[in-house]
Amino acid sequence: MTMIIISRFKPITLLIFILCSFGLRADAETDKRKLETEGEVNLYTHRHYEADEALFARFTEKTGIKVNVVKANADELIERLKSEGEASPADLLVTADAGRLVRAQEAGLLQAVKSEKLEDCVPAQLREPDGYWFGLTLRARIFAYAKARVNPASLSTYEALAQPVWKGRILARSSSNIYNQSLLASIIAQSSEEQAVAWARAVRSNMARPPQGSDRDQMRAVAAGLADVAIVNTYYLGILATSSDPADRKSAEKIGVFFPNQGGRGAHINISGAGVTRHAKNTENAITLLEFLVESEQQSEFARANFEYPVNPEGQRSPLLKKWGAFKADTLNLSELGKYNQAAVKAFDLAGWE
């Protein structure tokens, strides 16, 4: 009887083979990992900077705890955490934006941790009050202007870019970008959704071309003379200035940095940060890693390698950042960015900012 079934269902063996071909590789993979579980911490991270890898290597060297990493977009990682539930292997969720951490917290994916060291090193504004997440690095969204054509004195606030003087002179990337969304969320938090829509519409109509490309492309276009001001993140200018491509470095020389709203609430800032996941299996290791990353030494390293600002006031800024000078940062609690993110996206939609 079994013979009948087997020979009648020969094609099924084919199907099983198809499904197994990947399983075999997967087994080999997990076995390899299990051998090394003496001490490990598993990261889901949105940060894809090579500088991070060097830091993790140093951490492993110092503590013997191995760092395993899955890199992907924060939102996809949040979806993955949701679907994995309590069986999730992740211990730490790292994002490049406070809004995403808020979203993960609201979805019940993070847990509150207490650590004096973390509370000492990270200023209160840059961490969740109960310890659900902590900022690791800081960046500001600023104006990159053409030194040759713009007098910095004519620049003032984000709001001022809506004035008709700037017609055909502004560049910014697409509204699908999280940094633009967070900027608009901070404007909503300051004023109202209606005013945010009006601002976005006015800025969009002042643009020198439809939004396209990355922050880097906006700066290169400014350097080439297509526009006078671009709204960009600080570290992109650092990357441009130290690029392997000589054309990039030449562009960076033509660009000046202006921190907006210095007379008022301060320049819009955002963090990349991390939170311990709710079902973490290596909670202690995760906290150890967080504590390691906010130490002033590592903070200086972050700043040096990726041109970000350290969250730990004792961390050293890189020479380039020092050259740009100190600035006043918006004191808005970063949780607000997550709260108004959806509203910001819809405001962009209404304003016609693609």
Added chain:
Amino acid sequence: MGPAKSRSKQAPLFLSPEGNLRVSAQRWAWQLSSPWTITAGSLALIVSIPMLVILANLFSSPGENWEHIRQHTLPGYLKNTAILLTVAGLLSLAIGVPSAWLVSSFNFPGRSIFSWALILPLALPTYVAAYAYGDILQSLIPLQIWVRSNWGVEAFLHAEAVMRYGIVSLILASVLYPYVYLASKAAFCYQASSSIEVSRTLGRGMTATFFRVALPMARPAIVAGLALVMMEIINDYGAVSFFGIPTLTVGIFRTWLAVGDTGAAVRLSAGAMLFILILLIGERMQRGKKGFFASGLKTHHTPQRKQLGRSTGMIAACLCLLPVTTGFLIPGWRLARWTLQTYQKTLTPKFWQLLESTLAIAATGTLTVLLGAVLLSYARRVSTSRFLAPLVHSATLGYAVPGAVIAIGILLPLGWLDKGPVSSLQRLSGSEPSLLFSGSLVALGLAYLVRFLAVAYHPLKSGMERVCTNLDSASRLLGRGPLGTLLRINLPLLRGPLLAAAILVFVDVLKELPLTLVLRPFNFETLSTKAFSLASEGRLAECAVPSLLIVLAGIIGLVPLNRLMEGWKTQ
């Protein structure tokens, strides 16, 4: 021999007077229980699950976000998608069909080089092409400034808004036209070759032959190639988001990631699937009932190419050079220059490991997808069941669904499996709950199967349609079962389509980004994820090395395809 005998003994003869109904019910059960139907049906079902999960979400009530999307952004998404489909679709036809006709029907300088060089753009992922072109377009800024200063800001902005579509369409068509090219070249060389010769002996010139014989006969193949191009266009995220054209796929990402509304994103995905469904049905209808069978004996026919004169030959060569330039040489040159600036920094031993693991995953993925496609296409051939066709159709829809959406569709059911049955089993056996499927290579393999099944299935199926069914019958009558017939007759005869399918899938897996990004296990990196992380850091120059390697690996994959096609001709 065993099974047949025992089955015939076991099968009771229902010869009751009211037999008709019972007999037909039995016959129905017999059809369904055919092992090929069951196996292929279950594979198709498994592969359809992500799509079903998405469609099932359609029936949940739409949230407030949906109203906002429907009113403010959906019309734009649809408009942009339709514009790109039309313009880039027409462009790839305009590039792919004439170049295939030139290469297959005329002799001119460089013909044999162009014959394979025209496939090269296929090795270039659209996102890499977009990075390269984005950079190259920066050098056009002086021109833009000149236009603005002469014609005013308003006129310039209007022109820019329109130009974007043109540029993106051109980039998409430049790297996607090889789908049309390959399909129509195969049709001109093999399917239509006798008819083309007949037309020429009837005194028709090459032009008349092209429009009256070759084009109509190759139409099914051309449209099939075009359908692939259009699916890629609907699916593209890298290029359109880089140039700020919000298409349906951009909308899906935006809704899912930025708005955080999975339900609404799934509704948009269903919209994208609808686009594809229309495409596929259209493709089917145009094929109609026309059979384009050639007997198994006649496939090795060599068409005679016409020698072109010196000047016309040069024109033909230039016409062929143009798409190679826009689709490959220009972006390739940009990548190569970046590579020269950065290779010392990036080519570390770690990098070779990365290359090795990428090739391994691409090879395993290709094997999986190929086996699945062989199973489905052959089951369609041998199965008499009417239920298989719609199942297979839904299984091949995955090609149309954006990778990120497939990822949702896979994460949900696998997560359910892991949380439910698997963790219960683990608790019973006293071990801590851990993930079996999610975040494993099984999930990734399944994802590739869902995403790329259509890529392998369609060439295999049309290849099988060209193999005369009498060969199968002959083999069966000589005592080989369906599996033996598949292994000994169909697969050897399908070497060409098999290899073609393998290469297409291999290149696609190499290029694949969003699925690998979301579903990969810990510490797992491929060339494409590496290129992506470097590009999103703004380190485009460093991103060139992995990108170029993806392109090179793709080219290596293209070589056997071309050799094979040449081989067919000389045999």
Added chain:
Amino acid sequence: MSSLRIQSLTKRFTGDPKFPAVNGVSLDIPEGHAMAIVGESGSGKTTLLRMIAGLEIPDGGEIHIGSKLASSVTHVIAPEQRGVGLVFQDGALFPHLTAAKNIGYGLKSMRRKQRAAKVEEMLELVGLSGYGGRYPREVSGGEAQRVALARALAPEPGILLLDEPFSNLDTTLRKQLRDDVKLILKNTGTTSLFVTHDTEDALAIADEIAVMRKGELLQVGEPAALYRNPCDAYCANLFGPANRLPESFMRGIASPPAPGQMGDGWLWTRPEELEVLQASGADAIQVEVTEVRYLGERQELKAVPSNLEGQGATLSSLTLYWEGREEVRPGQRLWIKPRYLH
């Protein structure tokens, strides 16, 4: 070798449920016999063949191959388990295999040496010794059909089915191959069923012929019986020119009518069964020549009976053979009478 028994076999295709492609066909082929099914295209003869092979599943009826029930309403044996060989119209040789490998394809249970010997034997049987290494594209159409025949015969099937195996060949080749096939079938004692639209092929090869039309068998019998005693106009005209004449006129000369034949006072006769006279004689009737065709050894005439009282209205044009030396012209009057053949 096996016998073949078919009982009220029926097949409907979805497109046309009212007119079955094969409608209640019953047929018996004894062991070692060669049967031909003759019919025009669309008569259902190929469908019948495919059902016997197991390539189509019947809607009703049974097929017995030897003592084995191969197909009934409730169960169907797969083609590979029926022990049936089939030679296709186009040969259907596997293009990627040599002639030898094609022939050896069905000999899967044999050891290599044994198989090679059998393949050689088969090649010799079909007169293609030394062709084993050639690929299908390297042999001519006639040779391809010989290979196909050898391939089908190699596993020693219970029944050999041939689907228009000569229709793709030119006349000389066809006649030669036909004779060879007949000889091979006789020598190997193969039970065979042969489907064709060409009566000449059927008459040459078959022990028995079945005439099929619109899914039904019209008449089954030995070639001579079918030629002499066609059951109706269709069968009659299938095998050559035939004349419909009153039984009274023909009485005593044509062979007695087979059961179920017209019996309405008319008989079918072949032109050679009528004697054509230049002068009136006993029992002769007068005809007027309308057309003359020169055929070499004789002339074929079309003629209309001029005074067959009371029956002339239903008599159509007759076909006659004129073997005399005198020239016959249209309009000329001649007389005909039954030739005493028996």
